[in-house]
Amino acid sequence: MEEMLDIVNAADEVIGQASRAQVHRENHMHRATHILLFNSEQHIFMQLRSKTKDTNPGLWDTSAAGHVDAGETYEACAARELAEELGVVVAVDALREIGRLSPSADNGYEFVRIYAATSDDPITLEASEIDDGKWVTRSELEQWLLDSPEAFATTFATIWQNTQ
Numbered sequence: 001m002e003e004m005l006d007i008v009n010a011a012d013e014v015i016g017q018a019s020r021a022q023v024h025r026e027n028h029m030h031r032a033t034h035i036l037l038f039n040s041e042q043h044i045f046m047q048l049r050s051k052t053k054d055t056n057p058g059l060w061d062t063s064a065a066g067h068v069d070a071g072e073t074y075e076a077c078a079a080r081e082l083a084e085e086l087g088v089v090v091a092v093d094a095l096r097e098i099g100r101l102s103p104s105a106d107n108g109y110e111f112v113r114i115y116a117a118t119s120d121d122p123i124t125l126e127a128s129e130i131d132d133g134k135w136v137t138r139s140e141l142e143q144w145l146l147d148s149p150e151a152f153a154t155t156f157a158t159i160w161q162n163t164q
Helices: 019-024 075-086 138-147 156-161
Strands: 005-006 013-020 030-038 044-049 064-067 096-101 112-117 130-136
Touching: 005 019, 005 030, 013 019, 030 075, 044 075, 044 138, 064 075, 075 112, 075 130, 096 156, 130 138, 138 156
Parallel strands: 030 112
Antiparallel strands: 005 013, 030 044, 030 064, 044 130, 096 112
């Protein structure tokens, strides 16, 4: 079954719906979430995107991310993506919005809301989405970004900067 997304205008108001493929092909503005998962020691979980992904394959990215489905809220999407990609269940009200990005060609015309969540639950990677993952400290991540920016998904540095 094809993923259906809301098409939104410049004010992030729903003006229609289309398949994910059509939204991307026609560069319609739409919605997405990125989630940074922290553990109780304040380490950040980073995911290595699957080599089979259509965008940014084999690159490091936020803990979890995804498109907001048609009719879904940003918060519900963030909670769903954490559960689907990492097997971590968090209540919607446990998510903290920590940043936003406006749509641009650089981010695929997405209104992006960035959330943080905290959990020490075990991680179960969704094999079709993620090849690997690891916990890093803030300082390790900062150094890694400086040393190897090419190792990260194209929007990760922007997302990280918008959460600081």
